[in-house]
Amino acid sequence: MGDPVFRLVTGNRLRDGKVIYFVGAGVWTPLIAEARLVEEWDGAALLAEAQAGPPPHPAIAPTLIEATRDGERVVPVTLRDRIRAGGPTIAYAGG
Template identity: 45%
Template sequence: MTGRIVTANRLRDGAVVFRTKSGAWSSRVADAALLGEAEAAAALAAAQADAGRQVVVAPYLAEAEAGPDGPVPVEFRERIRAAGPTIGLPGAAQA
């Protein structure tokens, strides 16, 4: 199944986060809700409300496919965001 996931950056620390089915935010792409077009629009609206409450910044939809462990982003940029930094940062996991 191909669908959409909602992603943003957590305002507190800048971490890449993904919106779950329950409406929470997770740093694991595997926890992201894989949504159809109608569901995606509603989830993005809810994510934008979270941005208004200063929980996350710049939420948007990204295309993803169902994988064995959860959604897998389609676009290369989104795969990098999901995997983490590609350079060594102090205290950060490296992809």
């Protein structure tokens, strides 16, 4: 048995494209640790809640992803989602 896998909703912020996570009640955060995590069976409802609201929606393409907890940290299951959460894995000219 591995760690329990939770669901959370992520998207990119409309005005600047930054990665954001759904907290609930129309609120989004750039910090994955603040994201609302739900069990697998509550994922569809969380996604529907995240997608609701009048245009323009603050997040582009809200998507359900999988993550586990490691103490205080929330760690996405796929490498792609870990890179979205943590930034490029290589040093680049700017930082």
